[in-house]
Amino acid sequence: MKGTMVTIPADEAQSLVVEQLSRPPDLMDVYKALGGSAEQVAYLTSYEHPELSPYEHVGTLVRCVAFRNREATRDSHGLNERAQNIWMKSLLRQRSERTHRAGDVLCGSVVVLFGDGDFLGTVTTSPDVR
Numbered sequence: 103m104k105g106t107m108v109t110i111p112a113d114e115a116q117s118l119v120v121e122q123l124s125r126p127p128d129l130m131d132v133y134k135a136l137g138g139s140a141e142q143v144a145y146l147t148s149y150e151h152p153e154l155s156p157y158e159h160v161g162t163l164v165r166c167v168a169f170r171n172r173e174a175t176r177d178s179h180g181l182n183e184r185a186q187n188i189w190m191k192s193l194l195r196q197r198s199e200r201t202h203r204a205g206d207v208l209c210g211s212v213v214v215l216f217g218d219g220d221f222l223g224t225v226t227t228s229p230d231v232r
Contacts, residue, residue, distance in 0.1 A: 103220045103224070105124075105126065106216055107213060108151070108213070109135040109213050110212045112174075112180040112182040112183075112211060118184075123217070136210065138174065143169060146168040148165060148166060149214050151164055166215060167225050168212055168214045174208075182209060186208045
């Protein structure tokens with residue numbers, strides 16, 4: 103079982119934190135990365151990860167699950183433009199009627215998880231990280 107956890111800070115001056123995992127993260131791992139309780143980001147199901155591609159400026163598309171801090175918007179954490187762009191691209195790739203609620207934005211840090219089938223299957227069904 104292999105997976106990756108990418109933490110995307112809202113502050114663009116901070117780098118992405120990429121962690122290789124041999125097991126799904128537990129609730130505390132995600133809580134620490136987000137700085138609060140986790141809520142799955144609806145329809146953020148694909149991620150273009152630049153480190154997986156042999157081509158410069160082109161990422162490799164992977165299936166993913168993403169989480170945000172449930173209280174980040176209410177607590178006035180900054181808008182996470184990088185994560186927001188990833189979310190919008192994921193919605194566009196789905197080319198369906200799926201959409202986020204008007205005015206719904208990603209604030210604070212966002213965690214994106216991807217990996218092999220075993221890893222992703224465990225993450226998407228785990229009651230601990232919902």
